[in-house]
Amino acid sequence: ETGVTQSPTHLIKTRGQQVTLRCSSQSGHNTVSWYQQALGQGPQFIFQYYREEENGRGNFPPRFSGLQFPNYSSELNVNALELDDSALYLCASSPRGGEEKLFFGSGTQLSVL
């Protein structure tokens, strides 16, 4: 059984650029959530996708957007990067009906200079 995989593991961007982060969900899981973990903080909910549609969003501006594909993989896109976007971005998948027990990937460490 393949777990949640994220790519890339590390990324360096400059302010104003755009970035796309990718996530493959665990086999059998059709719900994907994205979290941002800033240094010294707990993960903060960005949004969740179920059956290719956004199914809940946290307190993040519209420049944070996402997609879920028919194979349940997902992308997180961030436009007009700001220095405060520097963080660990975590993708988590779950089977419908068990959303609370999320299975996390190892994350993408994004640095914005």
Added chain:
Amino acid sequence: DQQVKQNSPSLSVQEGRISILNCDYTNSMFDYFLWYKKYPAEGPTFLISISSIKDKNEDGRFTVFLNKSAKHLSLHIVPSQPGDSAVYFCAACGGSNYKLTFGKGTLLTVNP
């Protein structure tokens, strides 16, 4: 406004002793609580959970206690092992919203 609070950034215990990690919450809508463990360079892994209809849940060396009136939960690890050294996150969700709200985490160090 921090709805889930872990007031101890770190905790150090001796191998074989009990580790107690604490968590407080403010949102009365929360009805399901989870603990996650995170090693460096890895994502958080689910450890144990508890529904608000219970006040205790046990899984091997790990026990979670919930005090709804005090809006407080705790994770007990006994006996503690060096491999338990990690950051522990308390998380909560409630109603039909499956979004998890996390605390800032507590770094547990178990000394041999």
